[in-house]
Amino acid sequence: MHHAHIDKFAYQDSPIHRLDSRVKFIVLVVFTALVISLPRTSLSILVCYAVGPFTILVLGKIPLRFAFKQILLVSPFVLVLALSCPLYDKTPVTVAFGPLVWQSSLGWMRCFAIIGKFIITMLALIALVSTTRFNNLLTGLQRLGLPKVLIIQLGFLYRYIFVLIDRAHHILRARAGRKLRNLGLRVELKTVASMLGSLFIRSIDTAERINIAMQGRGFDGNWRCLSKLQIRRYDFFFVLIAALFMLGLHLFVRPILQ
């Protein structure tokens, strides 16, 4: 079965793809921190910040449609949080956008700020994941000092999540093939519990076999891999541009628009 992998565009070639994963990750973290730290009423500044991830996506040849599809997938959780803001904060505020001036509430401002920040930080995250091969990202994170156990877990999660999804599909298909009438909530819940149990047991079996495969190839608890990462002058140039962009927004644009 074929799945839409989160890094399906990471195997392309572009100036952004060629950057070191550590550099991209550090820039992402700083950028995300800056976006999150913006005051909830600074909606116009948010638009300026969005230029960063959009540029990366365009330079990295990542279709914007793909990026927004990914955002839509995870948006329900944030939308619930954002849309609840106007309900409890009705403090009136005057909003001006060029010659347009209208009355709104602080709750709505918060709502748009949450949605805006979510979209921009998600775009930045998608830009990172779509232009970096997952194994390079893991190696980069390991080199940056993230715990080995976490790196191994992430690697296994990425490798086996699709195997698990396939298994779940097979179980669901087997159930659909034999479910000829509505059995009622109680029986349905019992069936779902059995299906989850079966999936869990099969996952444990798989884990045991992977452990055998690892031990058979000399694994002794230490994760070794050939790191292919190298920071070049090109990466420093990217950091310089990113730093100038973020500093410019933080020191000059922010005070003007606030």
Added chain:
Amino acid sequence: MPKAIEIDSFSYKYPDGTIALSKITLNIEHNQKVALLGPNGAGKSTLLLAMAGFVKGTGKVLIDGLEINRKNLKKIRTCIGCCLENPDDQLFMPTLFDDVAFGPLNMGLSAEQVKKRVANALETVGLSEMADKAPNHLSAGQKRAAAIATILSMKPKIITLDEPDGNLDPRNRNNLISLLKNLPQTLIIATCNMNFAAALAERAVLLDKGRIVADGDVKKIMSDSELMTEHGLEVPSKIRE
């Protein structure tokens, strides 16, 4: 010179008390290609796991003259490579290159040596172009070949393969047969596919209910239709003709 595998009166019970292997005595010479035949649940996979020290029972198991114990385990696992039934269990790294490099890196080889071994192993199985691919992007036949490459990169003297022809179409099965035929290592292949075994092995060991019921020339054993039927197997079409 020590034998590749010497098993003396090896028995193993599952934790629930079911007998998986009973008093197995088996000697395999170096460079032999041996088919482990038997119906489902005969104990073939368990015997392969016992050869690599993954199941501990009673009796003796010697690999290339080394008895399986905690002290020798690391040496033994560089000597015997296990290819599991499902290649998805064998290919656990993010890319094929990393997967094939996993064993040599754990052997403590230098980066240059590892790269050389990976390149050689991938070339042997015909996957040189796929080094940067994620294992989940490979076809079933490619996954099987990749799983074998992960073992070949460690240059073991003995390779065990558990149902290597499972889920393969005839073309991929034939490719696998020619790949395995050309390997110089001792091969022990557990399979229920009699045609596959007949095409590869020179010796057959027939297992049923955890016991060895026949051991000898593959064609001789496979042409004994009474023996084969009694143990839930069939005479392969190639031999029947």
